[in-house]
Amino acid sequence: MSWLPQPHEAAGRKVRLGLLTPLAAITGLLGIAAAVALFSLIAFFTNLAYYHRLSLSYAEPHASPWASSPLTVGLVVCGALVSGLAIRYGDRSLRGHGIPEVMEAVLQRRSRIPWRVALLKPLTAALSIGTGSPFGAEGPIIQTAAAVGSLVGQAVPVSDRERKILLGCGAAAGMTAIFATPLAAVLLALELLVFEFSAEAIVPVACAAAVALALRPGLLPRSPLFPSTVAVPPGAAPLLWIAGFGLVAGLEGAALTALLYRVEDGFAHLKRHAEVVRPVLGAAVVGLIALRAPQVLGMGYDLIRSVLAGRMAAGEAGTVLLAKGLGWLVALGSGTVGGVLAPLFLISGCSGALLGGWLQPLTHLPPALVALIFMAAVFAAGSGAVLTAAVFAAEVSGNMGALPALLLASALAMVVAAALSPYNLMSGKLVRRGLRPNFAYFAPPHREPAARAPGA
Numbered sequence: 364m365s366w367l368p369q370p371h372e373a374a375g376r377k378v379r380l381g382l383l384t385p386l387a388a389i390t391g392l393l394g395i396a397a398a399v400a401l402f403s404l405i406a407f408f409t410n411l412a413y414y415h416r417l418s419l420s421y422a423e424p425h426a427s428p429w430a431s432s433p434l435t436v437g438l439v440v441c442g443a444l445v446s447g448l449a450i451r452y453g454d455r456s457l458r459g460h461g462i463p464e465v466m467e468a469v470l471q472r473r474s475r476i477p478w479r480v481a482l483l484k485p486l487t488a489a490l491s492i493g494t495g496s497p498f499g500a501e502g503p504i505i506q507t508a509a510a511v512g513s514l515v516g517q518a519v520p521v522s523d524r525e526r527k528i529l530l531g532c533g534a535a536a537g538m539t540a541i542f543a544t545p546l547a548a549v550l551l552a553l554e555l556l557v558f559e560f561s562a563e564a565i566v567p568v569a570c571a572a573a574v575a576l577a578l579r580p581g582l583l584p585r586s587p588l589f590p591s592t593v594a595v596p597p598g599a600a601p602l603l604w605i606a607g608f609g610l611v612a613g614l615e616g617a618a619l620t621a622l623l624y625r626v627e628d629g630f631a632h633l634k635r636h637a638e639v640v641r642p643v644l645g646a647a648v649v650g651l652i653a654l655r656a657p658q659v660l661g662m663g664y665d666l667i668r669s670v671l672a673g674r675m676a677a678g679e680a681g682t683v684l685l686a687k688g689l690g691w692l693v694a695l696g697s698g699t700v701g702g703v704l705a706p707l708f709l710i711s712g713c714s715g716a717l718l719g720g721w722l723q724p725l726t727h728l729p730p731a732l733v734a735l736i737f738m739a740a741v742f743a744a745g746s747g748a749v750l751t752a753a754v755f756a757a758e759v760s761g762n763m764g765a766l767p768a769l770l771l772a773s774a775l776a777m778v779v780a781a782a783l784s785p786y787n788l789m790s791g792k793l794v795r796r797g798l799r800p801n802f803a804y805f806a807p808p809h810r811e812p813a814a815r816a817p818g819a
Contacts, residue, residue, distance in 0.1 A: 390536060406419045427657075430495075447640070449486075505537050551755070587758070601768075616779075645697025
């Protein structure tokens, strides 16, 4: 490991931490700036479209008095139309939630992301989410901040590996800024983007996440974002039930993956002006769902809080599960710009709360705890990132005491999903195009000994 800049090594495999660490801190600063801009834009468009006011305060479309009006259909379609035009005439990597596109840049384009992605992704995502598309802010900010890290690595003479790490720094800073989950953000960058666990990668990524966390208070929503206070009961019996819930969550994650790519294949038949037509048709479906179930609209952060607090009735949880699930699958499959983590948390949380409530006489586990377990486990099944999923659920809920249970459920869910499908929500686009990411995370366990100096 080299701690001081050594220009003659820039083209090789070594990482110059003396250079990369300050660049990571700069990337962290830029990452939180991008997150604040995205969150503010989402709030601006939401308030303008659904509350008819100029404001940057947090608001949810589904809580608006006009959420179930026919005007909603037009709003969602207009947002998707602009997104489609940006994809058609700006950059095709703007489609969807963005994480597969960042993975592709790492694997095939030497971690180079064009500047227009950093500019257009937050604008299109904010307009799409603000007008009611059923997404969260996390995917867009990860892609936007990763693009910022890539641009830093293109502005400064660095190796491809160093640029890849800077890209991961941006992604970690963006995720930390939105969710205040620095550990999970570092793990996500390493597991899904950098594809290595080494000190040379961990140090800069951790630095970027730390900078974002330090600057976050007062700029973005409170932490924990989705509070949970339910405790995991001691004993073997609860652990067995948690393991069983992990297996069921794996089935749910595999089913969502299969359904998503079925929907995407259906939209793929639309060839002419596909980048514009597909999002518009998907948005029209979301708008029609909102006429009966407005909970499908927007990020749904308040609904996730309600599920984890045990305040959502079974009837509403069922409605949200069906409406959000269908709307999210159709919108994401159509290529509309938006993130996956928040809707995935809401869908899996509702299914966990319903199953937990039904089985509570047998399990004696609070439905809110089962909801949290499903959130982590379905995320693990849908991403293949077990550590990220478990730690993220614990950090974003502030319930670190549930971490062992979340790890167990997440690991078992991934085993089930991997047995049922050769790809997941994150890697499916790449695998189906013949590009299979290497998730071995191999790092050499030792280095070749340095040559001895003469006379030593």
